[in-house]
Amino acid sequence: MKTLNDRYHYGLELFLLSIDEGITGYRDDSLETVKRNQRQYDIPLKILSYDELYGWTMDAIVAQVGKKNNCTFCGVFRRQALDRGAAILNVDHIVTGHNADDIAETVLMNIMRGDIARLGRCTSICTQGEDTIKRSKPFKYAYEKEIVMYAYFKKLDYFSTECIYSPDAYRGHARAFLKDLEAARPSAIIDIIHSGEAFEVKEDIKATQKAQQVCKRCGYMSSNELCKACTLLEGLERGMANAAITDRARKKLDADGPVPDNLRTIPFFYMPPGLRSSSYIPVEAPP
Amino acid sequence: MSCGNPTDAEAVMQRRPKHDKTKICVRCKVARGNLVIRHAVYCKDCFFPLVTHRFRRALEPSVNSKPDGPRRTALKPSGNLLLGYSGGLGSAVLLDLVHRCYIAFDRSTMQTDGGRDHPRHERVWKKVTVCYVEVCDAFPGMKDRSAEIAEIVARYEDFEFISLRIQDAFNRTWWEKVGGIPISSYLGVSLAKEDLVLTSHSSPSTPLESLHTYLSSLPTPTAVSSSIQTLTRLLLLHTALQTASSHLLLGTSLTSLAISLISGISQGAGFNVREEIQEEWAPDGTEENSARPRGKRRVRIVRPLRDVGAKECAAWLWWRGLSVVGLDRRHASGASLGIGELTKDFITGLEKDYPSTVSTIVRTCGKLAPKGDVAGLCVLCERPAQAGVQLWKARTAIREPVFQDTPDRGEPDAPLNSPPSLAPHLCYACHATLTSRRGTSRVEQPSVPLPVWTSVSPILEMEYARGKGTALPPPGMARMAEQEMKAVVQEFLLDDE
Numbered sequence: 001m002k003t004l005n006d007r008y009h010y011g012l013e014l015f016l017l018s019i020d021e022g023i024t025g026y027r028d029d030s031l032e033t034v035k036r037n038q039r040q041y042d043i044p045l046k047i048l049s050y051d052e053l054y055g056w057t058m059d060a061i062v063a064q065v066g067k068k069n070n071c072t073f074c075g076v077f078r079r080q081a082l083d084r085g086a087a088i089l090n091v092d093h094i095v096t097g098h099n100a101d102d103i104a105e106t107v108l109m110n111i112m113r114g115d116i117a118r119l120g121r122c123t124s125i126c127t128q129g130e131d132t133i134k135r136s137k138p139f140k141y142a143y144e145k146e147i148v149m150y151a152y153f154k155k156l157d158y159f160s161t162e163c164i165y166s167p168d169a170y171r172g173h174a175r176a177f178l179k180d181l182e183a184a185r186p187s188a189i190i191d192i193i194h195s196g197e198a199f200e201v202k203e204d205i206k207a208t209q210k211a212q213q214v215c216k217r218c219g220y221m222s223s224n225e226l227c228k229a230c231t232l233l234e235g236l237e238r239g240m241a242n243a244a245i246t247d248r249a250r251k252k253l254d255a256d257g258p259v260p261d262n263l264r265t266i267p268f269f270y271m272p273p274g275l276r277s278s279s280y281i282p283v284e285a286p287p
Numbered sequence: 288m289s290c291g292n293p294t295d296a297e298a299v300m301q302r303r304p305k306h307d308k309t310k311i312c313v314r315c316k317v318a319r320g321n322l323v324i325r326h327a328v329y330c331k332d333c334f335f336p337l338v339t340h341r342f343r344r345a346l347e348p349s350v351n352s353k354p355d356g357p358r359r360t361a362l363k364p365s366g367n368l369l370l371g372y373s374g375g376l377g378s379a380v381l382l383d384l385v386h387r388c389y390i391a392f393d394r395s396t397m398q399t400d401g402g403r404d405h406p407r408h409e410r411v412w413k414k415v416t417v418c419y420v421e422v423c424d425a426f427p428g429m430k431d432r433s434a435e436i437a438e439i440v441a442r443y444e445d446f447e448f449i450s451l452r453i454q455d456a457f458n459r460t461w462w463e464k465v466g467g468i469p470i471s472s473y474l475g476v477s478l479a480k481e482d483l484v485l486t487s488h489s490s491p492s493t494p495l496e497s498l499h500t501y502l503s504s505l506p507t508p509t510a511v512s513s514s515i516q517t518l519t520r521l522l523l524l525h526t527a528l529q530t531a532s533s534h535l536l537l538g539t540s541l542t543s544l545a546i547s548l549i550s551g552i553s554q555g556a557g558f559n560v561r562e563e564i565q566e567e568w569a570p571d572g573t574e575e576n577s578a579r580p581r582g583k584r585r586v587r588i589v590r591p592l593r594d595v596g597a598k599e600c601a602a603w604l605w606w607r608g609l610s611v612v613g614l615d616r617r618h619a620s621g622a623s624l625g626i627g628e629l630t631k632d633f634i635t636g637l638e639k640d641y642p643s644t645v646s647t648i649v650r651t652c653g654k655l656a657p658k659g660d661v662a663g664l665c666v667l668c669e670r671p672a673q674a675g676v677q678l679w680k681a682r683t684a685i686r687e688p689v690f691q692d693t694p695d696r697g698e699p700d701a702p703l704n705s706p707p708s709l710a711p712h713l714c715y716a717c718h719a720t721l722t723s724r725r726g727t728s729r730v731e732q733p734s735v736p737l738p739v740w741t742s743v744s745p746i747l748e749m750e751y752a753r754g755k756g757t758a759l760p761p762p763g764m765a766r767m768a769e770q771e772m773k774a775v776v777q778e779f780l781l782d783d784e
């Protein structure tokens with residue numbers, strides 16, 4: 001981005017945003033690299049930690065919930081963290097490094113998990129909801145191999161560290177499967193992305209999907225009164241961390257009494273000023 | 288890169304105990320259970336009505352040509368019935384269920400509705416034909432099972448039987464017998480480059496030789512398996528036309544449907560997810576001069592076992608004393624695994640630990656619709672092809688810029704001197720089947736024969752004629768003379784003096 005921005009005078013004001021999940025031994029090296037990148041490229045850097053945002057590090061979450069459902073927390077928290085970090089930096093566009101392999105994996109995962117809403121949008125290069133900051137994945141058609149090769153020739157640091165708490169066994173299976181497919185036929189990754197772009201959610205199904213609203217506690221977009229992060233956080237704070245994982249546990253949480261007044265919550269989310277009304281030219285994925 | 292970020296409770300795949308605490312059948316609440324189906328326990332007596340109910344529920348709303356909601360009218364199909372039979376698990380259950388429900392009128396299959404005059408007591412399809420496609424000639428050393436199959440089908444009264452061989456896909460005698468347009472000249476294709484140049488395939492070899500040339504020219508094991516699937520499907524569909532069948536039923540179980548959906552998506556067939564579940568097929572519209580009866584040219588493919596898992600199919604056969612014929616093809620071929628086989632291993636493995644995965648996959652895919660415009664039928668698989676495929680490929684990869692799509696696909700005009708090419712008339716997945724390689728290339732045939740239906744495709748003939756420079760522009764697309772063009776744009780032209 002830096003090279004292109006300078007060479008072609010994109011006129012973009014660039015920021016680096018890194019999320020620190022607070023996993024000892026996992027992010028340490030890559031955060032060091034990020035700091036070095038900041039000096040090297042002379043771009044302002046914001047490292048936003050789960051601790052700062054939610055009052056919980058992943059280490060602390062795992063200590064409470066165990067290693068079974070921690071990926072749920074990590075994923076929900078990360079997604080919001082990027083938007084919140086972007087809002088703090090007052091930027092209007094987030095660019096992530098997802099490559100073709102990541103997107104193919106996400107297409108398969110969304111089908112296997114029945115996540116129809118995500119499936120509908122995961123292959124877009126650029127997504128923009130009404131209340132979210134625009135996001136792009138410029139490496140959508142670049143294989144992981146190509147990116148590693150670029151990093152290799154340009155002598156860049158590249159991290160592919162697997163999350164140490166990760167064992168999201170299910171995703172692990174999907175990832176191994178994808179590697180097998182690629183070995184059987186290297187175009188499989190791009191073929192899966194093509195498939196993902198060749199279908200969409202049926203109109204009548206779209207109509208029944210819950211309308212987006214805004215979380216009454218933190219202001220982030222949500223399909224329920226409370227967003228996922230707030231629900232998860234409430235569970236953690238009240239020592240019933242699995243409450244948000246199943247509906248049954250959620251009911252138990254509600255039955256346990258109203259939300260205590262002193263409950264720690266996530267700072268209220270405000271879209272960067274001027275964003276809501278500005279006119280975007282939506283960049284759609286190729287048909 | 289990162290770990291997962293599932294959204295809601297159902298998204299978190301948790302291992303659940305194999306079944307709920309009780310060992311008593313959930314249906315009759317009396318008998319001791321014999322089988323666990325997706326966490327629920329059933330006894331043997333309740334199992335048969337359960338499977339029968341799911342079978343009818345998946346099939347009967349699609350019997351009448353116009354769907355009539357939650358079916359309460361009589362079942363009146365517009366033609367006969369064709370059953371695809373492979374000898375495998377699902378299709379064995381299919382034969383048995385169709386026979387019990389619609390031919391033998393087994394009492395146990397209709398216990399919920401009373402009344403002797405109920406429409407279910409009338410014969411639904413006048414003629415029921417079973418069709419088997421023997422694929423052994425595609426794999427060296429594979430056993431011919433057609434005799435065994437014929438014997439099994441003969442045990443059921445009132446089933447007609449048609450036995451085909453996979454090489455019939457290259458057999459002009461078969462083609463003319465099922466009512467196809469007589470073949471005047473054969474078209475072949477060169478697989479050397481991605482545009483797939485059409486050739487005149489001059490030496491009409493035997494169907495078996497053609498099959499072997501075709502399969503051995505394919506670039507990957509994935510391509511071989513999926514080509515055999517496509518050829519089998521088209522053989523069945525044309526047989527359905529021949530037998531005046533309005534419906535073709537396949538014994539695809541819930542498990543095999545999940546496998547074929549994921550396998551198809553992994554091969555780029557996302558546009559055809561809908562057809563993979565249920566398909567309305569008609570041969571390419573221009574078959575007006577064929578010998579087939581008019582008005583009987585639509586076939587609906589239904590997979591009535593799509594709610595019944597492989598395990599339930601196995602239990603059905605076991606308790607009914609029926610057996611499966613044939614074995615896994617991979618043992619016969621000994622070749623490395625293709626995407627289809629890998630997907631099968633993956634899904635069946637996953638199903639053991641996460642039993643709800645297969646139904647989630649099928650349910651999710653059922654909520655999808657193709658996106659973008661249809662550019663006619665693919666000349667190879669005869670499923671709707673998405674418009675703009677070649678442009679998409681050109682945009683997403685660095686490769687030789689050989690592609691020119693034909694004008695009727697809403698893409699750049701083919702220059703008159705470009706060679707006649709198959710690529711623009713294929714769907715994405717079929718194009719990948721013929722061109723996507725792994726590692727180094729092998730010996731290349733200058734000309735590979737095409738299946739008979741592709742060979743007679745009017746669109747391809749036109750394309751071939753165009754490339755050979757003998758083409759007349761299609762009607763309404765006459766080439767404008769320079770003067771004519773000038774007349775049209777006259778008022779916008781600036782004087783260049």
Ligand SMILES: [Zn+2]
Pocket residue numbers: 215216217218219220226227228229230231266
């Ligand atoms: Zn919230």
Ligand SMILES: [Zn+2]
Pocket residue numbers: 312313314315316317318329330331332333334
């Ligand atoms: Zn029972």
Ligand SMILES: [Zn+2]
Pocket residue numbers: 665666667668669670713714715716717718
């Ligand atoms: Zn096709």
